[in-house]
Each structure stands twice: as structure tokens, then as C-alpha cells.
Amino acid sequence: MTKMEFLNELRSYLHKLPVSDQEDILSDYETHFEHGLGKGKTESEVIQSLGKPKLIAKECLADYYIEEERPERPSSRRFRSTYMLIGLGLFNLIFLVGPFIAFIAVVFSFYVTAIILCMIPLVALASFFIVEPIEGVFSLFVSFICLGIGLLMWTGLNRFSKVVYQWFIRYIKSNYKIIKGEAR
Incomplete structure (x- = not known):
């Protein structure tokens, strides 16, 4: 050659x-x-x-x-970041915001239900003096069952809410990394 x-x-x-x-x-x-x-x-x-x-x-x-x-021009990086921000924003808006709001509403309603279940013994105690003693004892017994269910719901919801909150924070951080260009 x-x-x-x-x-x-x-x-x-x-x-x-x-x-x-x-x-x-x-x-x-x-x-x-x-x-x-x-x-x-x-x-x-x-x-x-x-x-x-x-x-x-x-x-x-x-x-x-x-x-x-390696060398990424600052203007192209800004364009890419802006593009990713718009894309993730639309994705989050369309696919996540609606279900997230519905999820928050359901969790909120469970919290309200737990509070109401915990307040039932107060109502039963007040009605204990109004109704016949046998019915009052039965109402008091049922109200303590409702109190137990309400306390269990409250405890479970607190743990569940912490897990969902941590997941949400991780999701926000991953979106931030994607926008900055650190995640591939």
C-alpha cells in the first residue's frame, strides 16, 4: 500500500x-x-x-x-431546558394534575370521615340521656366501634399521606433533573 x-x-x-x-x-x-x-x-x-x-x-x-x-452551547441548553419544561408541564397538566386533584379530594374525604367517626361517641353520649337506657348502651357501644374505626383510619391515612408526599417530592425532583439535563 x-x-x-x-x-x-x-x-x-x-x-x-x-x-x-x-x-x-x-x-x-x-x-x-x-x-x-x-x-x-x-x-x-x-x-x-x-x-x-x-x-x-x-x-x-x-x-x-x-x-x-461534551460542549453544549448555552443557548442550545436553554432551548432544550425550555422545551423540556414545556413538554413536562403539558404532560403533568394533562395526565397528572386532574388525577392528583381527584386523589387529594378522596384522601381529604377519608380524613373528614375519620374525624366524623371519632366524633360519634360525643353524639351517642348526649343521646344516652334522651333515649331508653338499653338503646343508649347499644348506641354507646356502636359509637366506640366507630371511634376505633375512625382512629385506625386516621393513623392509616397519616402513613399513606407521608408515602404519597415523599413520592410527590421525588417526582418533582426527577422533573427538575430532566429539565436541567442531568437525567438521561
């Missing part, structure tokens, strides 16, 4: 790169040939020391794509 064959083959493997980058790489390898020939090596010795053009091109392409990912 000659120098020209080597450079032409390398050029054919670098066709995915912009022309200016191709020219820079080819210029570097021409410099390698000039230094090798200046040291008394033959073209085939220089080619052997450089390696196969296909492997060189793969390394150059990999370096190019890695470098292309």
Missing part, C-alpha cells in the same frame, strides 16, 4: 465527518508520513507503524462523537 492509497482509504472511512475535520485528520497523517520519510523509513514502514486505516477512522469517529457531546 502506498501513501496515497492509505490516505484515500482513510478518507473513505471518514466520510461521516465534516469535510474540515476530514482535512485536519488527513493533514495530520500526511505529517506522520513526512516525519517518517524524513527519518529514513519507507512508506510501507510508516503505514505499518500507523496501523490500519479502518481502525484509525473508527478511533477518529469515536473521538469526534465524544467531543461533539
Whole structure:
């Protein structure tokens, strides 16, 4: 293989790169040939020391794509962040806000139910003096069952609310990371 064959083959493997980058790489390898020939090596010795053009091109392409990912212009980053903010905002508005409001309403109604169940013994105690003693005892007994159910509901709702709150905070943080570009 000659120098020209080597450079032409390398050029054919670098066709995915912009022309200016191709020219820079080819210029570097021409410099390698000039230094090798200046040291008394033959073209085939220089080619052997450089390696196969296909492997060189793969390394150059990999370096190019890695470098292309790193520097992100501030304006493109802002555009991407704005785009992600709008997209996540619409997604959250359409798919999450309605169900979340309904969920909050249901949890709130369960809290109200728990409070009402806990207040039933007060009503039963007041009615104990109005109705017959047998009915009053039965009402008092049922009201204590309602008090137990209300306290259990209250405790369960508190734990459930803490779990939902923690999930909600994690979801907000994940949205923030997506908008900043940290999550992939």
C-alpha cells in the first residue's frame, strides 16, 4: 500500500465527518508520513507503524462523537431546558394534575370521615340521656366501634399521606433533573 492509497482509504472511512475535520485528520497523517520519510523509513514502514486505516477512522469517529457531546452551547441548553419544561408541564397538566386533584379530594374525604367517626361517641353520649337506657348502651357501644374505626383510619391515612408526599417530592425532583439535563 502506498501513501496515497492509505490516505484515500482513510478518507473513505471518514466520510461521516465534516469535510474540515476530514482535512485536519488527513493533514495530520500526511505529517506522520513526512516525519517518517524524513527519518529514513519507507512508506510501507510508516503505514505499518500507523496501523490500519479502518481502525484509525473508527478511533477518529469515536473521538469526534465524544467531543461533539461534551460542549453544549448555552443557548442550545436553554432551548432544550425550555422545551423540556414545556413538554413536562403539558404532560403533568394533562395526565397528572386532574388525577392528583381527584386523589387529594378522596384522601381529604377519608380524613373528614375519620374525624366524623371519632366524633360519634360525643353524639351517642348526649343521646344516652334522651333515649331508653338499653338503646343508649347499644348506641354507646356502636359509637366506640366507630371511634376505633375512625382512629385506625386516621393513623392509616397519616402513613399513606407521608408515602404519597415523599413520592410527590421525588417526582418533582426527577422533573427538575430532566429539565436541567442531568437525567438521561
